[in-house]
Amino acid sequence: MYSELQKKLEERLRAVLRSQYQIEPEKIVIEQPPEVAFGEYALPLAFELARKLRKAPRKIAEEIVAALGSVEGFIAFEVAGAGYINARLDRGLAAHTVAAGGEVPAPEQPIHSLVEHTSINPNKAAHVGHLRNAILGDTFVRLLRAAGQKVDVQNYIDNTGVQVADVVVGLMHLEGLTLSSIEALMQRLAAEGRRIDYYCWDLYAKTSQWYEADPAQKEARRKLRLDTLHAIEHGGNETAEIAEIISTAVLRRHVETMLRLGIEYDLLPRESEILHLHFWDMAFEQLKDKGVLYFETEGKNKGCWVMTRPGAVRNSGTDRTGEPLREENAESSDASDGPDEDAKVIVRSNGTVTYVGKDIAYHLWKFGLLGRDFAYRRFFDYPNHTCWISAATGEPGHPHFGGAQAIYNVIDSRQSDPQANVIEALRGLGYTDQAAHYTHFSYEMVALTPRCALELGYEVSEEDRARPYIEVSGRKGFGVKADDLIDKLIAATRSEVDSRHPELATAEREAIAKAIAVGALRYFMLRYTRNTVIAFDFKDALSFEGETGPYLQYAVVRTRSIFRKAGITPDEALADAASIDAAPYLSGEGSEGIWEVWLRAAKTTLLLDQCIQTAEPAYLAKHAFQLAQDFSNFYRRHHILTEEDPARKKLLLATAAVTQRELIRSLSWLGIDAPEAM
RNA sequence: GGGCGAGUAGCUCAAUCGGAUAGAGCAUCAGCCUUCUAAGCUGAGGGUUGUGGGUUCGAUUCCCGCCUCGCCCA
Numbered sequence: 102m103y104s105e106l107q108k109k110l111e112e113r114l115r116a117v118l119r120s121q122y123q124i125e126p127e128k129i130v131i132e133q134p135p136e137v138a139f140g141e142y143a144l145p146l147a148f149e150l151a152r153k154l155r156k157a158p159r160k161i162a163e164e165i166v167a168a169l170g171s172v173e174g175f176i177a178f179e180v181a182g183a184g185y186i187n188a189r190l191d192r193g194l195a196a197h198t199v200a201a202g203g204e205v206p207a208p209e210q211p212i213h214s215l216v217e218h219t220s221i222n223p224n225k226a227a228h229v230g231h232l233r234n235a236i237l238g239d240t241f242v243r244l245l246r247a248a249g250q251k252v253d254v255q256n257y258i259d260n261t262g263v264q265v266a267d268v269v270v271g272l273m274h275l276e277g278l279t280l281s282s283i284e285a286l287m288q289r290l291a292a293e294g295r296r297i298d299y300y301c302w303d304l305y306a307k308t309s310q311w312y313e314a315d316p317a318q319k320e321a322r323r324k325l326r327l328d329t330l331h332a333i334e335h336g337g338n339e340t341a342e343i344a345e346i347i348s349t350a351v352l353r354r355h356v357e358t359m360l361r362l363g364i365e366y367d368l369l370p371r372e373s374e375i376l377h378l379h380f381w382d383m384a385f386e387q388l389k390d391k392g393v394l395y396f397e398t399e400g401k402n403k404g405c406w407v408m409t410r411p412g413a414v415r416n417s418g419t420d421r422t423g424e425p426l427r428e429e430n431a432e433s434s435d436a437s438d439g440p441d442e443d444a445k446v447i448v449r450s451n452g453t454v455t456y457v458g459k460d461i462a463y464h465l466w467k468f469g470l471l472g473r474d475f476a477y478r479r480f481f482d483y484p485n486h487t488c489w490i491s492a493a494t495g496e497p498g499h500p501h502f503g504g505a506q507a508i509y510n511v512i513d514s515r516q517s518d519p520q521a522n523v524i525e526a527l528r529g530l531g532y533t534d535q536a537a538h539y540t541h542f543s544y545e546m547v548a549l550t551p552r553c554a555l556e557l558g559y560e561v562s563e564e565d566r567a568r569p570y571i572e573v574s575g576r577k578g579f580g581v582k583a584d585d586l587i588d589k590l591i592a593a594t595r596s597e598v599d600s601r602h603p604e605l606a607t608a609e610r611e612a613i614a615k616a617i618a619v620g621a622l623r624y625f626m627l628r629y630t631r632n633t634v635i636a637f638d639f640k641d642a643l644s645f646e647g648e649t650g651p652y653l654q655y656a657v658v659r660t661r662s663i664f665r666k667a668g669i670t671p672d673e674a675l676a677d678a679a680s681i682d683a684a685p686y687l688s689g690e691g692s693e694g695i696w697e698v699w700l701r702a703a704k705t706t707l708l709l710d711q712c713i714q715t716a717e718p719a720y721l722a723k724h725a726f727q728l729a730q731d732f733s734n735f736y737r738r739h740h741i742l743t744e745e746d747p748a749r750k751k752l753l754l755a756t757a758a759v760t761q762r763e764l765i766r767s768l769s770w771l772g773i774d775a776p777e778a779m
Numbered sequence: 780g781g782g783c784g785a786g787u788a789g790c791u792c793a794a795u796c797g798g799a800u801a802g803a804g805c806a807u808c809a810g811c812c813u814u815c816u817a818a819g820c821u822g823a824g825g826g827u828u829g830u831g832g833g834u835u836c837g838a839u840u841c842c843c844g845c846c847u848c849g850c851c852c853a
Contacts, residue, residue, distance in 0.1 A: 128796065130795095130796060130797095130798090132795080132798075132799095133795085134799080135798095135799060135800080135802095136799090136800095139799080143798085143799080145797095145798055145799090148798075148836065148837080151836075152835095152836085158836075181799080182798095182799055183799085183836075183837090184836090185798085185799070401853095410782095410852090442853080443781085443852085443853075445852095513850095514783080514784070514850070514851085515850055515851060516851085517782095517783065517784095517850090517851075518782080518783085518851055518852060519851095545784080545785090545849090545850085546849095546850085548849095568848090568849095569848085569849095570849090572849090572850090594818095597818075601816090601818090617818085628792080628793095628804095629791090629792070629793095630792085630793080632784065632785080633785085633791095633792070634784095634785085634849075634850095635791095636791080638791090640805095641791070641805085644804095644805080644818095645818050646804090646805085646818055646819090647803085647804045647805060647818095648792090648803065648804045648805085649804085649818085651818055652804095652818070652819085654818085655816080655818055655819070656819095658816065658818095659815075659816060659819085660815095661816095662815060662816060663815050664815095665815095666815060667815085711795070715795085719793090720795085723793070723803090726803085726804090727803090730803090733819065733820070734820085736815080736819085736820090737819085737820055737821085740814070740815065741815060742814085742815045743814070743815080757815090778816080779816080779818070
């Protein structure tokens with residue numbers, strides 16, 4: 102409702118500016134006033150026009166207000182302060198519209214998007230940093246789907262990388278295991294109820310230390326590591342088979358862990374298939390043809406195929422049609438004929454392809470530009486759909502993957518450089534439209550506070566103790582495992598639910614505890630904007646008061662309780678609202694805090710748009726919190742069930758109903774369930 | 780050395796394209812459960828927005844210098 106009327110107001114303003122002043126501004130700023138007392142929309146445009154028109158802002162504002170006349174849905178335009186124009190909504194009409202509405206308008210042409218998130222190396226347990234990634238990604242998927250987009254969810258698996266190799270080295274050379282004894286190990290772990298990803302967590306840390314432990318052996322161990330990596334990349338040998346078994350088992354654990362938080366995937370594309378199906382060869386041809394890559398013949402990158410970095414000035418290699426060099430760049434750069442030492446190496450002089458190279462090929466596939474596809478096998482069954490995995494030879498019945506119009510890669514900010522290189526390569530190949538729809542959904546890492554690290558029993562240096570946070574490290578086995586955190590959260594909510602609701606059945610208490618735990622965790626990860634480093638602390642993460650998920654759930658639970666006792670459903674309450682004149686209850690004496698709820702509720706779709714535009718789910722988290730806050734305020738001031746004026750009671754019930762509807766909707770986009778009781 | 784990001788209340792974070800009195804939560808203190816769930820509510824204290832300039836009707840926001848921290852690249 103709110104954004105529709107905003108658009109209407111903007112159109113009317115444009116018409117006025119055109120006829121009054123012959124002005125066609127590019128953008129008209131429409132703000133939300135700091136207080137509802139100022140109205141529902143605030144327009145600072147008179148300030149801007151003042152200079153252009155050489156008139157006092159207040160005078161201009163008065164002229165615009167006079168010219169605006171009446172606009173449907175609005176009851177007044179006022180000049181305030183030094184020249185603001187405040188617009189007031191017809192509250193009664195607005196409430197009726199909000200009560201009747203609630204659907205997000207579907208787009209005329211749904212976009213096919215692809216979101217890649219999670220992407221944990223399958224050699225250890227998921228930790229809190231991975232949770233932030235998966236929760237951000239999953240929430241964004243829900244937002245895109247809410248806006249009517251067709252979204253594929255992919256979790257990229259680097260199953261042939263150095264991290265998997267490290268665990269394989271640990272299994273084969275530290276533990277002395279063979280293919281068959283590893284299978285026995287896995288059965289034993291399963292029988293003991295131990296998690297294979299936890300086992301690998303420890304082994305990975307142990308192996309990493311082992312490489313460095315003996316200076317005399319360092320070189321030999323480094324070679325062993327490299328040989329193992331090459332054997333895995335090459336495939337068709339026992340080492341590769343061990344890697345396949347162990348990485349698949351760990352991957353399955355990751356999928357299970359994320360499912361605890363309601364996170365599901367459609368496809369797990371793997372590095373092994375990108376290698377074995379020779380995606381790179383296809384990409385390499387294109388890159389050479391279009392001159393994106395050039396062969397370096399001198400300098401430190403001699404013998405490599407390299408690519409100019411984004412924003413850098415080309416001063417070596419083949420020609421490339423493109424933007425002319427800007428003069429200031431040409432001057433500031435070293436204009437000598439020497440090689441571009443800053444160029445990004447894509448193929449090393451020994452012929453191996455870098456990570457960025459393989460990523461370019463993969464992203465060509467994502468946009469349907471590679472000319473080759475994966476084969477697919479079933480991997481995991483969710484209640485409502487199947488998650489597929491890439492394979493060299495597939496099985497029938499799989500959906501079509503790839504060929505997206507827009508892609509979002511949820512990858513932490515440390516990888517912004519390689520991500521920028523991939524985008525630059527696409528642009529260089531002439532795929533400018535695809536490059537423009539490639540979003541590096543960047544976010545900052547989750548680190549541990551020194552206090553948290555000490556709490557977990559890690560050694561913390563003097564230096565680290567003074568820092569606000571310490572980076573987690575899988576290599577060091579330093580971090581908070583995702584399942585441990587979820588277990589801990591559920592234990593905390595469970596004991597609280599048990600003491601509050603001894604009358605409920607065990608299964609019911611369990612379900613409530615789980616919903617609250619997941620709500621707390623997901624909200625915790627979503628309340629920070631993406632470029633804020635989260636310094637993780639159990640005290641904050643295990644908090645259920647204040648700006649937390651449970652606070653929002655609690656507001657919903659209160660509305661549920663009201664409707665249970667009132668003996669009607671929220672839908673009935675919303676329908677009833679149409680039969681009354683709401684306006685008298687939405688302003689003036691005795692209306693405090695009611696309109697605020699309606700206005701906030703009306704803004705949900707506006708927030709959905711903003712979140713998608715900015716790729717920032719935190720705005721919706723904040724919005725839902727504020728709606729819950731507005732409701733709590735309303736709840737305290739107006740006692741619904743004992744209200745004697747029947748019309749007013751209908752309005753109060755509708756207020757609770759609209760709160761419930763918008764909160765549940767927002768929460769579902771955040772991946773949070775609202776329980777019946779808590 | 781180059782690039783990116785950050786610095787806001789005791790702590791953790793917001794602040795939409797440059798707008799009205801810089802807002803929340805936590806913590807502290809003082810209150811509110813025989814009335815719809817107190818995982819809640821009310822109130823109080825708490826700010827030179829790192830620092831120095833500039834741009835203008837107006838700067839946490841934009842520009843320049845400096846300081847501190849983090850990450851990435853060589």
